[in-house]
Amino acid sequence: MRVLSDIASLRAAVRAAGPVVFVPTMGNLHEGHLSLVRLARRHGTAVAVSIFVNRLQFLPGEDFERYPRTFERDCAMLEAEGVELVFAPDEGVLYPEPQTYMVRPPPIANELEGLFRPGFFHGVATVVLKLLNCVQPVAAVFGKKDYQQLMIVRGMVRQLDLPVEIIAGETARERDGLAMSSRNNYLSAAERAEAPRLYRTLLEVKAGNLSSEKAVAALAAAGWKPDYVEIRRRRDRDLSRPDGTERELVVLGAARLGTTRLIDNVEL
Numbered sequence: 001m002r003v004l005s006d007i008a009s010l011r012a013a014v015r016a017a018g019p020v021v022f023v024p025t026m027g028n029l030h031e032g033h034l035s036l037v038r039l040a041r042r043h044g045t046a047v048a049v050s051i052f053v054n055r056l057q058f059l060p061g062e063d064f065e066r067y068p069r070t071f072e073r074d075c076a077m078l079e080a081e082g083v084e085l086v087f088a089p090d091e092g093v094l095y096p097e098p099q100t101y102m103v104r105p106p107p108i109a110n111e112l113e114g115l116f117r118p119g120f121f122h123g124v125a126t127v128v129l130k131l132l133n134c135v136q137p138v139a140a141v142f143g144k145k146d147y148q149q150l151m152i153v154r155g156m157v158r159q160l161d162l163p164v165e166i167i168a169g170e171t172a173r174e175r176d177g178l179a180m181s182s183r184n185n186y187l188s189a190a191e192r193a194e195a196p197r198l199y200r201t202l203l204e205v206k207a208g209n210l211s212s213e214k215a216v217a218a219l220a221a222a223g224w225k226p227d228y229v230e231i232r233r234r235r236d237r238d239l240s241r242p243d244g245t246e247r248e249l250v251v252l253g254a255a256r257l258g259t260t261r262l263i264d265n266v267e268l
Contacts, residue, residue, distance in 0.1 A: 001079045003086045007134050010048075010087050014136060017084050018045035021167075022137035024128065027051040028068035029077050032172035032180035036141045037081050039169045043139050048085040049078055050131055055091065056099065056123030068182055087135060094130055102126050105152050108238045112252055113148050113263070116227045124149055125156055132157075132164055139165040143172075145179050147252060147265040151239055171264075173199070179264045186260040195262060197222055198255055202266040205229060205251045212251070219255050226255040234267055 004010045014020050021044035023036045040047045051074055058064035071088065078086055102122050108114070109121035132140060142150045154166045172180045177199040178192075187195055201219055204210040210218065215229040232239040234248040242249055249268040254261065 001075070001083055001086060003075060003088055005087075005089050006093055007089070010085070010134060011136065013085055014046075014048065017048075019138045020044055020046045020048045020085070020135065022132070022135045022140040022164075023047065023049045024131050024140065024142075025049060025051055025074075026053045026067065026182070027074050028070050028182040028185070029074045030172075030180050030182065032143060032145065034077065034081055035172045036143055036169040037078065037083060039167060040139070040141045041082070043141075043165075043167060044137070046084040047082075048087060048135050048137060049083050050087040050089075050135070052087075052089060052094065052127070052131070054123060054127040055095075056102075056126055057120050058123070059117055059119065062117075063183075063186075068185055087131075089134075094127070094134075099126065103129055103156065106155060106238060108148070108240075109152060112228060112230065112232075112239070113254065116254065121149070121152055125152060128153055129156065129160070129162075132162060137164055139167055141167045141169050143169045144267075145171040145181070145264065147250060148239060155238075179262075181262070183260055183262070188258065191258050191260065194222070195257055197224070198253055198257075198262055198264050199266070201229070202251050202253050202264055205231065206266050206268050215253070219253075224255040224257055226253070227261075229253040231268070 021040035023040050025033055053067050103125035105121045105125050114121050157166055176196045178196045201215050205215050212229045216226045219226040231249050231251045233242050234250040250265050252265040254263040
């Protein structure tokens, strides 16, 4: 496994490796990331993984400085999976000058996650475009846990005619249903025991036992601070609101448990 920190060396290594499938990450890897790596392995000759904590997608007061950075552990996990290339640039490599050119996503970026984290998807789309340009893979894998992000990245690739296939990986879950996330490490023991409630609540919405409004109320009654629980069209490129006739839907939720904000979704 080669660990590369500059773009020129990365591109040379990609050319030598053959068709590369790319998995972008912010590090602090867990089994969910590794499931995406294994999915990538099925679609190309070599797998490249990036480890980069992207300042542009953190709002003021969010956890950019304290986001877990476990580089040596991450590399050991990736090497055990047979990953050929790891791209781990310093911030000055990806942003050698102030990033005044930004990708402006469509209006859906201002709803759901974007409503509560304004500007978040501008930072996500911009860094993903930069990383795809750096790695130049034939395909890239994104997890369904960040469902809105997946939809926005797919739309960007399509509209900008990028020569890369976007592959969706299923959400990896703990045995009790909690979606795997690096931010789960922030949970106290009591919060960790409570955290699967979000997934269970979304399943109740899927089953028709709870409306979105009642799901929000149920989370609040259990001590959470919910931001949203909403049903949207799954196949629509803009995750628009359904009119009651669609069959392929997704219920998305976000709520804060203590100081930790969790997101999840369930396809209908």
